[in-house]
């Protein structure tokens with residue numbers, strides 16, 4: 001079984017318009033598909049929390065690119081560990097904008113309200129994202 005690295009970070013958004021978020025997601029998803037990276041990106045209260053999962057080298061490389069992206073700053077890694085199986089296997093990069101005053105019109109980008117309940121309940125990554133979603 002290949003090793004899966006799971007990395008969760010928190011950052012301060014520099015951009016937050018729906019168009020900017022959609023553009024981030026678009027670039028993220030095409031690379032993640034190539035690199036077999038799964039995870040979830042949440043936007044809430046001007047902050048991003050993202051979980052990245054995949055081969056250790058690929059997660060490291062994508063995080064390097066993400067950390068240099070000027071659409072956010074003040075990145076802080078909250079979790080970086082090896083896990084037996086992915087928490088977000090069925091997604092390429094799930095996304096949810098938790099700002100109350102905004103909904104994403106593109107159906108593919110919207111996750112149902114119970115989106116985190118379907119995930120592995122003991123996963124540390126899921127637990128962190130779930131607590132961020134409740135902020």
Ligand SMILES: Cc1cc2nc3c(=O)[nH]c(=O)nc-3n(C[C@H](O)[C@H](O)[C@H](O)COP(=O)(O)O)c2cc1C
Nearest residue numbers: 024027028029031032048062065066069071072093
């Ligand atoms: C909050 C945020 C999350 C991002 N998530 C990803 C991601 O999951 N995968 C990805 O490839 N790029 C992601 N990006 C975009 C990368 O920072 C970068 O623009 C993209 O990987 C292209 O990098 P490159 O030009 O070095 O190839 C994200 C950017 C931001 C601001």
